[in-house]
Amino acid sequence: MDYIIRKRTKEDVNEFLTWTYDGLYSFYDNNVQQEKMDAFKHSIDSGLAFSVIDEANELVGNCEFFNEVMMEK
Template identity: 35%
Template sequence: MDYIFQKMTQEQAQDIAGNWRYDGEYSFYDMDADPEDLEEFLDPEKRADNYFIVFQDNEAVGFYSFRLADQETLDIGFGMKPDLTGRGQGSAFLKAGLDFAKSNYHPQKITLSVADFNKRAIKLYEKLGFRKVESFVQATNGGHFDFVKMELNG
């Protein structure tokens, strides 16, 4: 099934921030878990043209953010609709995002950062060719958390 990427609207950002809730430890990824992330996500100027909503069969199934870190590197962030996570759909969703990134931004490298506890995601990223390049601690969600930066050569 095809994924359709469209620039995110304010209404879509508000819906995601207000209604998408993840279970258990994954509530770490709720948009309102970090005030700074929430502010960027809800502010159209800060969100700019970097955020896309992803549809499949006319249903919003996720979102992506794309930011050029430098001339060669595109940093991506994304989230799947909570009721779709853990059901084997992550690989197709991520492949669609990578294809979109490659055809629209033409990066030499694609990077992403993931919370170290999220072994399920790390396993998927490695399966699709990402490799760990850095570990770091980031202040977010009211604390300091271990993260892994991963990289894929374009």
């Protein structure tokens, strides 16, 4: 299966915020912490946040890249 990484969109973020996980992995639920929800919303235009799309054009994941120099500021 092939995947495409694209710039994150507002629609992607809205979908990410609905993702929940079972059992032990519920720690990763995106709708639990306000800080996490805000970070997703602010990441749209960061240039470092991306969405992962599968061959069926379905949203299947997300990733972010961090520049150590930027994080120190």
